[in-house]
Amino acid sequence: xxxxxxxxxxxxxxxxxxxxxxxxxxxxxxxxxxxxxxxxxxxxxxxxxxxxxxxxxxxxxxxxxxxxxxxxxxxxxxxxxxxxxxxxxxxxxxxxxx
Numbered sequence: 001x002x003x004x005x006x007x008x009x010x011x012x013x014x015x016x017x018x019x020x021x022x023x024x025x026x027x028x029x030x031x032x033x034x035x036x037x038x039x040x041x042x043x044x045x046x047x048x049x050x051x052x053x054x055x056x057x058x059x060x061x062x063x064x065x066x067x068x069x070x071x072x073x074x075x076x077x078x079x080x081x082x083x084x085x086x087x088x089x090x091x092x093x094x095x096x097x098x
Contacts, residue, residue: 002056005090006049014082015037015044021082027075034059048085057091 010018022040030038037052053059063069 001052001054003050003052003092003095004056004060005051006087007090008047008079008083009085010045010047011082011084013040017084018079020049021075021078027071028063028069033065047079062095063084 019042022042026038028034035051035053037050039050041048041050051060063072066072073091
């Protein structure tokens with residue numbers, strides 16, 4: 001199992017709109033089995049999207065490249081208005097489980 005995170009800096013005063021978007025859920029079908037887990041962490045300064053699956057980077061790339069994922073494309077447009085600069089990719093460096 002691998003994990004990857006996408007981290008983006010929020011524009012000032014974007015927190016409330018980001019929170020509303022996240023309450024709508026994921027803009028792609030989580031039931032397809034592409035990802036084992038998906039979580040989003042939100043602070044007033046940043047948003048962090050975490051994806052977990054085997055070969056997670058390839059699966060994320062496939063998802064983003066899929067032209068049939070119109071809801072995802074719309075979500076990208078919405079998030080683009082809320083973030084500053086380019087999102088950053090963070091690969092798992094450490095993980096521990098009991």
